Amino acid sequence: MSRRGRARIWLGATVAMLMTSFALPPVVAQEAGSARRCSGGYVAITFDDGPTDVTAEYLKALRDAGRVRATFFVTGTLAEGHRDGTRRIVAEGHQIGNHSYTHANLVELDAAAAFAELRDTSRVIRTQTGRAPTLFRPPFGSTDARTRRDAAVLGMTEVIWTADTVDWSGIPTETVVANALTVRPGGIILLHDGLQTTLAAIPKIIRGLAERGMCAGRIEYSPKPVQAWPGLTFHAKAAPWR
Numbered sequence: 001m002s003r004r005g006r007a008r009i010w011l012g013a014t015v016a017m018l019m020t021s022f023a024l025p026p027v028v029a030q031e032a033g034s035a036r037r038c039s040g041g042y043v044a045i046t047f048d049d050g051p052t053d054v055t056a057e058y059l060k061a062l063r064d065a066g067r068v069r070a071t072f073f074v075t076g077t078l079a080e081g082h083r084d085g086t087r088r089i090v091a092e093g094h095q096i097g098n099h100s101y102t103h104a105n106l107v108e109l110d111a112a113a114a115f116a117e118l119r120d121t122s123r124v125i126r127t128q129t130g131r132a133p134t135l136f137r138p139p140f141g142s143t144d145a146r147t148r149r150d151a152a153v154l155g156m157t158e159v160i161w162t163a164d165t166v167d168w169s170g171i172p173t174e175t176v177v178a179n180a181l182t183v184r185p186g187g188i189i190l191l192h193d194g195l196q197t198t199l200a201a202i203p204k205i206i207r208g209l210a211e212r213g214m215c216a217g218r219i220e221y222s223p224k225p226v227q228a229w230p231g232l233t234f235h236a237k238a239a240p241w242r
Contacts (some may be wrong), residue, residue: 035045039183040213045070045205046161048137050193051085058193059092061202068206069094069241070214072193073137073159076101076121083128090129095218096131097135098122098156107144115150122154125218133227134157135219135236141228157221159236160228161190167198176201181208185236186226219242 047058050072062068064128072089074096079086089096100106100117101124109117118136126132136156138147151158163183167176176197180189189205191198206216217238225233 004159037135038215038240040209040215042215042217042238042240043163043185043209044138044188044219045180045191045216046097046102046137046159046188046219047071047191047193047198048139049078049091049103051082052194053082054194054196054199055085056084056088058202059088059094059201062094062206063092063201065206067093070216071095071135071159072099073097073099073135073218073220074121074125075099075103076117076124077103079121079124079128084164086125086128090131095135096125096129096133097137097159098125098133098154099137099153099217100139100183103139105140105142106138106147107142111146112181114147115153118150118154118156122156128218141232143232146163157219158234159188159219160226160232160234162187162226162228163189165189165191165198165201167195168192171197173197173200173204177204177208180205181212183209183214185214185223186239188238189235215240 014055030106060148062070072094074086098121101120104117106114106117122132134156136151137159141160148158163180165176165179183189218238218241222235222237225235226237227233
């Protein structure tokens with residue numbers, strides 16, 4: 001081999017070695033990229049009052065927005081009528097939570113009826129998905145010590161919210177988006193299933209969060225109390241998916 005040929009081989013090997021030494025391993029590179037992308041923190045996107053005839057469209061909107069995962073709080077009666085919706089929520093990697101059986105105001109019920117609302121919904125979810133829910137959201141955010149105790153007996157953490165979009169009231173999509181984007185890192189956004197205005201808001205909310213360096217996360221227990229509104233705290237927060 002000529003001197004020029006040996007020089008080319010030496011140069012190529014040297015460049016390759018330098019590139020290898022400065023390159024991040026694939027896993028580290030992905031983690032670093034995720035850290036940069038989510039530098040503003042994590043928030044939880046949640047949907048109440050499903051599953052509905054529109055749930056499949058919600059799931060598609062989340063997939064189309066970058067396979068974003070959310071949390072769906074379902075009622076027992078709707079889950080029984082939309083079995084495919086409940087199963088698809090879990091199959092596509094989303095969290096699922098208990099939102100009572102009939103969407104009753106639990107604090108207005110007697111003790112046995114209130115407990116049955118939670119117990120029966122957890123039973124439906126477990127039957128349809130193979131797993132019992134570990135999250136619970138009281139309808140209307142109406143809760144008390146008894147409600148929290150019932151949820152704990154069934155192995156669930158009570159979840160309220162920190163950013164109420166008021167999407168159920170008929171406001172336009174842009175207002176739903178603006179309300180959602182008041183959320184702070186670790187916070188929880190309240191949305192509802194079955195609304196076309198909310199469906200249209202999903203990609204805009206996700207894009208707005210991304211512009212703030214925020215990512216959609218999962219809900220987990222928070223040792224530190226979180227304020228929903230003056231006089232009401234709960235113990236849940238948004239965190240990275242794992």
